[in-house]
Amino acid sequence: VIFSRDFENILESEHLYSLEDYKNVAIIAGEGEGADRIYTTIGTASGLERRELYTDARDLSQTVDGVLMPEADYLDQLEQRGLEDLTENQLKNEIDTKVDTTKTFKYGIDFFLGDIVQMESITGFLYTARVTEVVISENTNGVEIYPKFEIEGGF
Secondary structure (H helix, E strand, O other): EEEEOOOOOOOEEEEEEEEOOOOOOEEEEOOOOOOOOOOOEEEOOOHHHHOOOEEOOOOOOOEEEEEEEOHHHHHHHHHHHHHHHHHHHOEEEEEEEEEEEOOOOOOOOOOOOOOEEEOOOOOOOOOEEEEEEEEEEEEOOEEEEEEEEEOOOOO
């Protein structure tokens, strides 16, 4: 499935590329106080590319049912919490596009939610995008379908 102005199946298009919430390094603080607090870091970016996120994970205890777990296992738990927080703070690279889903390619027949499709930008650049959301609206004019796309692999 290819959406392109040449195929006349892109009616409107708006591209959102945002680093506003993007983080690539998590500093995770576990249990303890002051100098005794346990810290670990996940992510390796440095310099101007480094965008830090602080995760307070003092709710994760190294003691489970009265037994002290090995420090390596506790650090793994902290790193997992940091990974979860980093996942929630990814780069936004989305396309809000009104596409014609009645002629060339039909939603529910040719493509579905979660599918990867080809999109062509105004400049002619071809990239892959995943259908991440679909809004179906019915009114007196009929049914209109608005898929939302997220660009795969950056832009």
